[in-house]
Amino acid sequence: MSNLIVPAKEIATNRRGFLTGAGQATLSASAVALLVGCESMAAGSGGMAADVSILNVALGLEHEAINAYQIGAESGLLQQPVLNVAVLFQSQHKEHADALMATIRKLGGTPVQAKNKAEYAQALNVSTLKNQTDVLKLAARLERGAANAYLGVIPSFNDKALAQVSGRLAADETMHWTALAGVLNEMLPQKALSFGA
Amino acid sequence: MKFHWSWPLAIAVTMTTAAQAAGNAEHGQELWESRCTGCHSLDTNRVGPKHRGVYGRKAGSIADFAYSPGVKNSPVVWDEKTLDRWLTSPQDFIPGARMGFRVGTAEDRGDIIAYLKKESGK
Numbered sequence: 229m230s231n232l233i234v235p236a237k238e239i240a241t242n243r244r245g246f247l248t249g250a251g252q253a254t255l256s257a258s259a260v261a262l263l264v265g266c267e268s269m270a271a272g273s274g275g276m277a278a279d280v281s282i283l284n285v286a287l288g289l290e291h292e293a294i295n296a297y298q299i300g301a302e303s304g305l306l307q308q309p310v311l312n313v314a315v316l317f318q319s320q321h322k323e324h325a326d327a328l329m330a331t332i333r334k335l336g337g338t339p340v341q342a343k344n345k346a347e348y349a350q351a352l353n354v355s356t357l358k359n360q361t362d363v364l365k366l367a368a369r370l371e372r373g374a375a376n377a378y379l380g381v382i383p384s385f386n387d388k389a390l391a392q393v394s395g396r397l398a399a400d401e402t403m404h405w406t407a408l409a410g411v412l413n414e415m416l417p418q419k420a421l422s423f424g425a
Numbered sequence: 426m427k428f429h430w431s432w433p434l435a436i437a438v439t440m441t442t443a444a445q446a447a448g449n450a451e452h453g454q455e456l457w458e459s460r461c462t463g464c465h466s467l468d469t470n471r472v473g474p475k476h477r478g479v480y481g482r483k484a485g486s487i488a489d490f491a492y493s494p495g496v497k498n499s500p501v502v503w504d505e506k507t508l509d510r511w512l513t514s515p516q517d518f519i520p521g522a523r524m525g526f527r528v529g530t531a532e533d534r535g536d537i538i539a540y541l542k543k544e545s546g547k
Contacts, residue, residue, distance in 0.1 A: 278525070380526035
């Protein structure tokens with residue numbers, strides 16, 4: 229674990245902080261950026277409704293990621309400095325979710341609500357997680373899937389600004405996956421263009 | 426019957442077409458695990474519905490998954506052709522669908538479909 233990049237000091241540095249510190253719903257810089265370019269979209273158009281649907285799927289994915297990291301932290305299986313990195317990644321997923329919710333509302337949609345934690349635990353089969361490596365493998369799988377999901381929806385967006393945002397979100401998830409793969413000593417992809425459809 | 430020079434070519438073309446239609450389930454599994462598991466699992470509903478059994482199933486028919494009205498009310502039954510159209514552009518195939526994820530190449534779609542077919546016991 230010595231090669232793990234320790235995150236910036238502003239993140240919560242203990243388990244209690246992980247559980248309580250990152251939940252404040254503030255409109256982050258990324259949320260503001262997400263809203264840029266949406267002003268020109270005509271309210272009520274079919275294209276916009278389709279975009280809102282895609283954003284809501286993305287929000288569902290972010291809700292799941294937030295809860296997955298929460299479950300991982302509460303499992304007691306993560307040690308420092310891995311826990312700190314999980315805190316950072318979870319806080320970034322919360323920023324993604326805040327940004328997506330703000331954008332969906334701005335476009336006249338209704339953001340999908342998070343399920344309860346027990347539902348996520350069952351869906352992700354977390355009862356099989358026995359150690360830190362298991363937790364990190366689950367996180368890495370979800371992050372890689374999220375990166376590919378964000379890349380795979382880019383051609384479907386009617387609004388190019390949203391397509392660009394999807395690319396930025398994919399970059400965040402790819403960064404998460406790369407860090408996790410490093411901790412797990414997994415081989416990096418040997419070929420270029422390994423992400424995306 | 427006389428041998429004709431074009432027969433080997435015709436046989437090769439036929440075999441290639443058949444292989445593409447069947448898809449490579451092994452490669453399809455790799456693609457599914459990297460591209461689809463952000464939202465889907467085989468046996469549990471997540472952001473998207475569970476995939477085991479999808480081949481041959483009517484769209485929108487899993488009882489405990491909250492589909493969009495468009496998918497819920499669709500008469501589509503998932504097979505090679507419908508899954509290919511879905512993965513090409515879900516919202517064009519079934520208007521009102523929430524899924525926007527596209528698989529860009531026919532070969533990759535065929536391989537993913539072959540994997541889903543295999544995992545559906547078909």
